[in-house]
Amino acid sequence: MKFxxxxxGSGGVEMGDILSKLVFSKVxxxxxxxxxxxxxxxxxxxxxxxxxxxxxDYIILSTDAYTVNPPFFPGxxxxxxxxxxxINDVVMTGGKPIAALDSIVVEEGYPLDQLEIIVDSMIxxxxxxxxxxxxxxFKVMPKGNLDKILITTTVLGLAKKPIVDIPKDxxxxxxxxxxxxxxxxxxxxxxxxxxxxxxxxxxxxSSDIKPLTRLLPLIDRFLDEINAARDPTRxxxxxxxxxxxxxxxxLIVVEDVPIRDEVRRYAEMLGIDPMYLASEGAAxxxxxxxxxxxxxxxxxDLGFENAKIIGxxxxxxxxxxxxLKKTEIGGFRLLEPPRGEIVPRIC
Amino acid sequence: MxxxxxxxxxxxxxxxxxxRDVANLxxxxxxxxxxxxxxxxxxxxxxxxxxxxxxxYGLRSLxxxxxxxxxxxxxxxxxxxxxxxxxxxxxxxxxxxxxxxxDVFRLPAVKLVRGAKSLEDAKALGGEVRVVTGLVxxxxxxxxxxxxxxxxxxxxxxxxxxAHAILKDLxxxxxxxxSLLKLTPPxxxxxxEKIDKDEKxxxxxxxxxxxxxxVGAKAWKKVxxxxxxPIVVAGFEPVDILMAIAKxxxxxxxxxxxxxxxxxxxxxxxxxxxxxxxxxxxxxxxEDAWRGIGFIPGSGLRINEGYRRYDAFEYFNIEELRKSxxxxxxxxxxxxxxxxxxxxxxxxxxLFMRVCNPENPYGPCMVSVEGxxxxxxxxxxxxxxxxxxxxxxxx
Numbered sequence: 001m002k003f004x005x006x007x008x009g010s011g012g013v014e015m016g017d018i019l020s021k022l023v024f025s026k027v028x029x030x031x032x033x034x035x036x037x038x039x040x041x042x043x044x045x046x047x048x049x050x051x052x053x054x055x056x057d058y059i060i061l062s063t064d065a066y067t068v069n070p071p072f073f074p075g076x077x078x079x080x081x082x083x084x085x086x087i088n089d090v091v092m093t094g095g096k097p098i099a100a101l102d103s104i105v106v107e108e109g110y111p112l113d114q115l116e117i118i119v120d121s122m123i124x125x126x127x128x129x130x131x132x133x134x135x136x137x138f139k140v141m142p143k144g145n146l147d148k149i150l151i152t153t154t155v156l157g158l159a160k161k162p163i164v165d166i167p168k169d170x171x172x173x174x175x176x177x178x179x180x181x182x183x184x185x186x187x188x189x190x191x192x193x194x195x196x197x198x199x200x201x202x203x204x205x206s207s208d209i210k211p212l213t214r215l216l217p218l219i220d221r222f223l224d225e226i227n228a229a230r231d232p233t234r235x236x237x238x239x240x241x242x243x244x245x246x247x248x249x250x251l252i253v254v255e256d257v258p259i260r261d262e263v264r265r266y267a268e269m270l271g272i273d274p275m276y277l278a279s280e281g282a283a284x285x286x287x288x289x290x291x292x293x294x295x296x297x298x299x300x301d302l303g304f305e306n307a308k309i310i311g312x313x314x315x316x317x318x319x320x321x322x323x324l325k326k327t328e329i330g331g332f333r334l335l336e337p338p339r340g341e342i343v344p345r346i347c
Numbered sequence: 348m349x350x351x352x353x354x355x356x357x358x359x360x361x362x363x364x365x366x367r368d369v370a371n372l373x374x375x376x377x378x379x380x381x382x383x384x385x386x387x388x389x390x391x392x393x394x395x396x397x398x399x400x401x402x403x404y405g406l407r408s409l410x411x412x413x414x415x416x417x418x419x420x421x422x423x424x425x426x427x428x429x430x431x432x433x434x435x436x437x438x439x440x441x442x443x444x445x446x447x448x449x450d451v452f453r454l455p456a457v458k459l460v461r462g463a464k465s466l467e468d469a470k471a472l473g474g475e476v477r478v479v480t481g482l483v484x485x486x487x488x489x490x491x492x493x494x495x496x497x498x499x500x501x502x503x504x505x506x507x508x509x510a511h512a513i514l515k516d517l518x519x520x521x522x523x524x525x526s527l528l529k530l531t532p533p534x535x536x537x538x539x540e541k542i543d544k545d546e547k548x549x550x551x552x553x554x555x556x557x558x559x560x561x562v563g564a565k566a567w568k569k570v571x572x573x574x575x576x577p578i579v580v581a582g583f584e585p586v587d588i589l590m591a592i593a594k595x596x597x598x599x600x601x602x603x604x605x606x607x608x609x610x611x612x613x614x615x616x617x618x619x620x621x622x623x624x625x626x627x628x629x630x631x632x633x634e635d636a637w638r639g640i641g642f643i644p645g646s647g648l649r650i651n652e653g654y655r656r657y658d659a660f661e662y663f664n665i666e667e668l669r670k671s672x673x674x675x676x677x678x679x680x681x682x683x684x685x686x687x688x689x690x691x692x693x694x695x696x697x698l699f700m701r702v703c704n705p706e707n708p709y710g711p712c713m714v715s716v717e718g719x720x721x722x723x724x725x726x727x728x729x730x731x732x733x734x735x736x737x738x739x740x741x742x
Contacts, residue, residue, distance in 0.1 A: 251735065271716060273403075273725075319735050329370035329585045331405025332736055334727025339705050 002112040009106070009140030019043075019138055022119045031132045034099050039134030047134035049099060049156075056158040060095030062086050063154040069345040071118065071149055073185055074200050075207030076280075078151055079118035083125035084209050084280060085347055086155040088231045091212045092283060094219055095157025100126055102136040103152040108143040118149065129211050131155065163219070165228035167248045167286035171313040174296055175258060176215065176283040176304045179237050181208035183277025184263040187343045191270055197262075205262045210281035218298050225295070228286035231279065233347055235338040238275040238323070240284055241311075242337035246321040254311035254335065255326035275325075276338050278346045286313060360612075364584035365404075373589035374409045380596035381411045388414045389547060390595055391689050393535060394421035394555035395717025396583050402726040404585040408736060414592065417689040418722075420534050421555055423501050424450045424715035425687055426637040427527055429457040429676040430668045435498060435525070436460040438663060439474030444495035446485035446522075449478045450715040451500055455708060457676050481505075482512055482524075489522035496659045499526045503561040506648060507622040510629040513650070513657050523659035528648035530632060531558045532566045537643045538688050539574050545690065551577040551595035553588065556610045561626075563618025567606045575604040582610040629654055636668050638711060639677040639684030681710035686719050693720040694728050 007014040024032075024040060033039025038048040064086050071078040082102065090097045102122065106115060126133050167173075185207045188194045199205035212231060219226065228248075232240045237257055245252045259274045267274040287295050292309060299307040316322070325335040363369060381388070392398055398418040401407060407416055420426060433456045439445045440461055452466050463469040470476040479485050485497040499509055506528050512518050535552070542549050554567045559580045567578045577598035581591035591609045598604065608614055626648070635647020650658040659665060677683055680698050685691035693699045693712070703709035705724050712718035736742040 251739075253739070253741075314739060316735070316738060318738060319731070322731065322735060324732065324735055324739075325405075327403070327405040327585075328365050328367065329404050329406075330367045330409065331370075331585075332408040332732050332741065333402060333405035334732055334735075336725055336727060339725070 004106045004108060004110045004112060004115060004140055006108050006140050006142065009138055015138060022116060023123070023133070023136070026120060026123045027133050028127060031127060031130070033134055034132050037134070039132060040136070047099075047101070049134070054158060056160055058095070058159045058162050060090050060093045060157040060159050060162060061154065062089035062093065063152065064089065065150060065152040066347055067150050067345050068186065068347055069147065070189055073189055073207055074203070074205070075182070075185060076209040077118050077121050078149060079120070079122035080125050080209055081280060081347060082151040082153045083122045084211050085233070086153040087125070087129060087131065088212045088280070090155045090157035091215060091219070092163065092229045092231050093159070094161060094163040094223065094229070095159040096216055097129060097131045097155050097157040097213065099132045099134045099156045101154040102133065104136070105139045105141055105146060105150045107146040107148050108140055110148055115149070122151070125211065129213055161223055163226055163229045165230060165244060165247065167228045167244045167250060167252070167313045168288070169250055169313060169315040170289050171227055171286040172289050172292035172309055173241075173252070173254065173311040173313065174285045174287060174292065174299070175237070175308060175310050176212070176299055177208065177279070177281065177306045178258045178260045178263070179232055179279045179282050180259055180263045180267070180274040180277030181205065182280040183236060183343055183346055184266055184274070186346050187270060187272060187277065188266060190343060197266060199262045205260070208279055208281035212281065212283050214302050215283060215299070218295070218302060221298070222287060222291060222295055225288040225291045226285055227288070229283060231283050233278045233280060236274070236276040236278055237284060238273070238335050239338045241323045241335065244286065245323050248313070249320040251314045251316035251319050252311060252323045253314060253326070254323060256308070257310050258306055258308060272342060275335060276342045278343070280347065361584070364582070364586040366586065369586050370409070370589060373586065373593055377414070377589065377593050377596060378411055380593060380600060381413050383600050384413070384596065387547070388550045388596065388599065389417055390414065390551045390553060390592060391417045391419045391538075391549050392553040392588070393419035393531070394558070395715070395719070395722070396557070397421070397553055397555070397581070397588060398719055399717070399722050399726070400583050400585055400588055402722050405732065406585060406588060408732055408742070410592070417549070418686070418719040419689050420538055420687045421531070422687070422712065422715050422717040422719070423529050424448070424454060425683060425711045425718045426529060426640065427451070427454065427500055427711070428636045428638050428668055431525070431527055432456040432466065433458050433460045434665055435466060435496070436463045436469045436474065438496065439466065439469045439476050440472070442475060442493070443663065444475045444477065444489070444493055445498065446477055446479045446488065446495060447498040448480070448500060451498055452476065452478050453708065453714050454711055455678065455714070457678060482509055485522060486512065486518055490519050492521060495522045496663065497522060497524050499524045499528055502529055502531050503558045503626070506630065507561060507625050510625040513629050513654050514625065518657055523662045524650065524657055525659035525665070526630065526648055526650050528630070529635065529637070530646050530648060531555060532562065532570070533643055533646040534637070535567065535570050536573075537646070539570055539576060541688055542690065543574055549576060550599060551579070553591045553595075554578050554580045554606070556580060556582050556587075556614060559610065559614040559618065561619050561622045564606050564608050564614060564616045565618065571604050571606050577604050577607070579607045580610050580614050582613065634670070636673055639675060639681070640688065641673060642670050678709055683710040683712040683720070686712050693723040694730050696720070700724060
């Protein structure tokens with residue numbers, strides 16, 4: 001079996017060889033650059049995108065470092081996560097992703113075949129989404145100085161208007177899918193109980209990693225009615241709603257958030273509230289009440305069949321920034337912001 | 348197939364016990380019963396997990412204002428004296444391996460011991476401390492290792508496990524147990540006696556469900572009789588708790604004061620006789636200190652004469668805390684002892700969520716997941732919820 005050596009990251013012949021093998025040979029010619037620009041077709045110090053192609057008013061940029069532990073999990077790996085995560089951040093800001101940069105740091109001794117699977121998965125997501133991989137970096141850290149692998153991706157997108165998250169009084173909250181699947185899977189793996197969870201083996205429970213680009217036509221259509229959009233990753237839906245309530249100075253009332261039975265059950269067993277578990281393929285929107293029903297219908301038509309309304313944004317004199325949750329049995333309690341490390345290194 | 352159907356039945360039971368419709372029926376029933384009672388009803392939910400259910404499901408917001416649910420002392424970490432933590436910090440720094448539960452790991456002591464105020468600090472300063480999920484982990488880790496201590500904190504629910512390991516000699520010679528186990532019936536007696544002297548005595552008690560699987564419903568009889576107070580042993584689902592409240596109200600109306608069993612799917616009147624026998628053969632009940640509260644007669648379990656070779660007190664010469672030397676052991680301003688005894692709510696404490704929060708717990712009730720302050724911090728304090736419901740006209 002071949003392993004990553006320090007020389008693979010030293011900028012010499014070995015690095016050229018490994019990048020050819022892992023990246024350059026895998027990316028379609030067309031997706032090595034933005035049309036008429038410079039990318040990894042001619043690897044240089046920087047990439048270039050011609051501005052004359054751009055008819056939109058805004059460039060949307062998002063960057064994220066992915067450190068998920070373990071790097072392989074049911075439903076994906078750190079590579080598919082790194083590509084999807086940053087694509088989704090751009091989509092949730094209202095942008096159509098067009099280009100990406102990646103920075104991969106690997107620990108000396110990491111098996112080459114596993115690295116290849118990871119990079120393939122990343123490139124595969126970019127390819128399916130038509131996002132050009134126009135540049136990147138590759139480094140190796142001495143053994144023990146890094147836990148296996150770290151990938152940073154930066155995705156660039158274009159938008160007519162960015163979605164800046166300020167939910168308005170009277171808005172309705174809509175979620176595109178079940179929440180917490182990714183967090184639940186990582187939680188089970190980290191707590192060492194994954195082999196006891198039959199749902200992971202049978203595939204009934206897996207990470208929900210998926211690009212949210214399918215939502216772009218919906219975002220386009222309702223752009224003026226969407227007052228906030230986010231994919232609830234770290235901190236889960238509770239984190240997003242608390243941030244929105246705080247930033248907008250409103251009060252949020254939430255109920256019946258869709259959570260899979262399996263996720264709910266395992267979270268309860270391990271003493272974790274699923275409202276704090278991360279999703280990597282779900283979106284939550286705050287939209288004007290008048291269009292809410294139509295918005296949900298359209299979302300379902302786009303294939304998000306579990307989409308539903310989960311709450312309302314309300315004005316409050318005394319309780320600005322609070323989130324109130326209607327419980328399963330019809331009682332009410334506060335939904336507190338996430339505190340401490342609920343599940344560490346989730347993305 | 349048999350396995351499958353058992354699972355399905357369990358699922359049905361769970362759905363029923365968390366059903367909004369059933370909860371609704373019970374809430375209406377509670378409201379009707381309440382109309383027949385003139386005075387305020389103060390019910391103590393003794394167990395930390397009951398308080399979790401009450402808060403997590405927002406039960407208080409469903410009940411008539413006349414009913415107050417008060418959290419009780421059911422958190423063993425919250426009542427473990429600071430002194431023992433300080434002793435453990437010293438031992439860990441002297442090279443003794445300490446195995447402890449995650450919440451005890453973060454428990455703040457009162458005194459600064461060699462620069463450390465908790466076992467977590469001690470570990471950061473080079474002390475030998477390791478978090479385990481239970482005695483079984485400690486037994487595994489301690490094999491072929493140096494002198495070690497397992498910090499045995501808990502109520503009657505964990506005690507039979509320790510007793511079994513001792514009786515069957517499953518513990519490696521180098522591992523000793525520091526038994527700081529507490530008994531709940533004496534604590535309940537003490538708590539009710541204290542509150543009874545207050546202006547507003549308790550009207551009823553929801554007795555701990557899991558402790559009762561061991562000690563049986565009979566364990567609460569003396570409290571019910573001596574203080575003329577209705578007691579219902581309840582399960583931990585929201586419907587269980589609502590049922591228990593309804594049963595307490597019925598007793599109040601009919602002028603009764605007896606122990607009733609709601610959690611019939613797990614608890615019997617006599618309890619687990621085998622576990623009880625196991626406990627009495629390995630441990631002896633002693634007067635024991637409760638943090639910030641003082642000594643409660645017969646409320647602690649120590650390893651008895653016959654099994655001293657497993658006892659960390661004996662092997663490591665750890666002095667017992669003496670009644671004559673006992674000092675109030677909470678940090679200044681901390682109201683944990685009042686909160687544990689149901690005489691104050693977390694929101695009555697000036698430090699709650701200002702100085703003391705789950706990230707930086709100042710008092711013991713903010714550390715354990717069963718601590719009332721920690722539960723209110725993570726799942727919302729009652730006052731705010733009530734206020735918001737008023738403002739939004741949702742109630």
